[in-house]
Amino acid sequence: MVFQEPMTSLNPVRSIGSQIIESIEQNLNLTRVQAQSRALDLLKEVGVADPERRLKQYPHHFSGGMRQRVMIAIALAADPKL
Secondary structure, eight states, X not given: XXXXXXXXXXXXXXXXXXXXXXXXXHHHOOOHHHHHHHHHHHHHHTTOSSHHHHTTSOGGGXXXXXXXXXXXXXXXXXXXXX
């Protein structure tokens, strides 16, 4: 599920990377290093430029549309069957 207002769905005191990586670790049982690599791939997949830098940033550093892309990446982290 991807919520309409991502700013209220993302934790403002945690980096984007930690939120995506947490979802990957919980859903795919990957190591931290594997989850970080997958998070980078997901951000690239949804069109976030410079994902290595963006993983370390917080939600308020992103525009509304970019936060929506992050939420899509988190949803895809669960490896859903589409």
